[in-house]
Amino acid sequence: MDTFKTHLDKFITINDEDYSSVLSFFQIMEVKKKQNLLVEGEVCKSMYFVLNGCLRKFFVNEKGVEQTTEFAIENWWITDTFAFERQIKSDFSIQSVERSTILVIDLETQELLLKKHPVMERYFRMIYQRAYASSERRIRYLYEMSREELYIHFSTQYPWFIQRIPQYLIASFLGFTPEYLSEIRAKLRS
């Protein structure tokens, strides 16, 4: 997939031959809307890279409501990092939001990839560094902003977010109820 090559080029330099080899470690996969890739309680065997489409990670809270904690769109990785690293049962589920094309790799294969192409160690270091940096800022936002401000922030910062994602998932991701989101939208409209 060229889109993955373009993505890699942002972080490391890799020639076409090596790139082909790197790519051979991944499985490409098509998923339709609302397809499960990982279900809470299963061992988290793989990491997923979104070529196009959108995935989400969620858990079910004590009230039985799905709580979305993360979205992954084009050029983002998603997995339960903690459970993946240790190959243990996951506390999260991962599901497609839209019809999507993704790359899949499991831990064992990733280790082989890293052994054969040490430059990928650098790539993943940078990816995790970037992911951690966004977590840092996300946590800051959660501390700093009211729910209303969070909504305004995300809808101006990530307009695709509001357009592509159904409203009840947006509310869930931002940490409040669909009803309250309705109220905010009504208020902003007037």
Added chain:
Amino acid sequence: MDTFKTHLDKFITINDEDYSSVLSFFQIMEVKKKQNLLVEGEVCKSMYFVLNGCLRKFFVNEKGVEQTTEFAIENWWITDTFAFERQIKSDFSIQSVERSTILVIDLETQELLLKKHPVMERYFRMIYQRAYASSERRIRYLYEMSREELYIHFSTQYPWFIQRIPQYLIASFLGFTPEYLSEIRAKLRS
């Protein structure tokens, strides 16, 4: 410092000679209580590794109150990852909570280190992966638990936390007011 070698050994294999070389890229630094290492608005030049003691990261919210978002104790790294990676002004401050001994490295030196010791690329990949994994779980807790549950969780999970850290910093870190923490503690006492 042997404590850093012990820490490295958990992630990579490195002989004594290479370790000496690796160590030479870091600066060792003693800081007393409440000393600033980074002040909001300054360029974030360094990463800090805590050999012993405790550092914290915080920002000042619109009400002028310091909001602590992260603590680092023994064997943890701390920096504003986003600002460090880009060598731009930071939105956070970093300060010691106690008298501490730390290792310091700046971006340029880190790049030299990574070039000379590619195995450190793997080390930092694993460190960031682990850091991201804790963020994932932390965000989940923030979504899942009430403030009271958060306090109970952290005080049972991380007892050192309650003992070493003053109460107003605990409240700040958990995202509520010192007054409310008092109330929770009173309730739990009875």
Added chain:
DNA sequence: CGGATCGTTGATCAACTTCAACGGTCGTGG
């Protein structure tokens, strides 16, 4: 010993949730 900082208590207030009910729309089977 004295001042500043920290923890506590209680009253009032704002943000957000919960629950119930309704209308619109989307997609699926007949």
Added chain:
DNA sequence: CCACGACCGTTGAAGTTGATCAACGATCCG
């Protein structure tokens, strides 16, 4: 291709959680 059911967004009333403000006591440190 239409009709029906399920799901989604909206509205409003009542209820909770946690914030704010002010005042006081304790403790720590110079």
